[in-house]
Amino acid sequence: MSYRYIGNKTRIADVILGVVADYLPPQAVVADPMCGTASMSAALRQRGYRVVASDLLTFAVHHARVRLQLDAAPSFDGLGMNYAGVLASLNALEPTEGLFWREYSPDGTPAAGCAARKYFSSTNAARIDAIREQLRAWQPRLSDVESSLLHHDLVLAANRVANIAGTYGHYRSTWSSSALREITLRPTGFEQGPTEDHIVLQGAVEEIASEISADACYLDPPYMKRQYAANYHILETLARGDDPEAIGVSGLRDWWDQYSDFCSKRNIADAFAATFNKMDCSLFFVSYSEDGLLDVGTMTGLFSEFGEVKRFDFPHQRFKSNRGGVGGTVTEYLYMIRTD
Ligand SMILES: C[S@@+](CC[C@H](N)C(=O)[O-])C[C@H]1O[C@@H](n2cnc3c(N)ncnc32)[C@H](O)[C@@H]1O
16 A cells, blocks of 8 residues: 555565564454555455554544455445445446545645645546545445545545645645546555454553553654644545635634644643553563654663563654655664563
């Protein structure tokens, strides 16, 4: 699954799991409560572990359901069509002028009174509106995992044609060639492995930790101040299927209810402490970057208060925006903390 998401571990999932697996019994329950694209959840499932995935954000929950709870297309009985038929009918919808056209396309007139935004071409925005309207109409006839699959497909399709430089924090002033292509929902290639026994939750890990019991927990927190809820606001709106107010020049939804304490130097230690203390788990792995908010000494000091700490280092490709950015390699740290 190709996905430009800050901190996406697709490329190093196997390396990280190579270390983690040494500490796990077969068929262990492993939590991935900051799952993002669910790349690590999918890799854990492939290796036969039972996974508890969650995230603060709704689109991540859709990705986790699809990547953990399906190994083939669901039946879509309620719609009387198979998966291919559902996608074909969504791709053939007449464009309609709704929230995305009005707020996120160059022909729209933002309610905030600012200049028209250019996140999507006008045609693509109107096609997204039509798909959103159809998904809302179908919702009562879809199972949770069917609904997640269609929202997952819509998020991935929107990512392929979004006129952005890396994240949705702002749109590009000129058009990228991919943004001018027509948006199309493509069929998902399903992961293999057991579909049973995986659990998908949503919420701040430090708040829902008491609902999780696991043999090990992999934590992959944001490592910068940049809030994911703000930087991926468009994906959250697609995932929720709602019509939020688009605020300011960039048209962000109000995302403060999904503010992450892991992006704050002041709050991060308490967020880790609450997670370690509340979860029924005594083995934690934490990914963190050399570029992160806290340095190695601070992290090691923080984790040492909870038990034995070990650190493994891997070189990793830096996230690079279209505008260039730093690039190159960066050391990715994996801390192991035994809290018993
Ligand atoms: C570095 S990314 C994870 C990337 C993921 N491992 C992947 O491969 O795609 C960090 C994730 O943590 C989530 N997050 C941030 N704060 C959180 C919190 N307090 N509780 C749960 N998830 C949180 C973000 O929404 C984001 O998806």
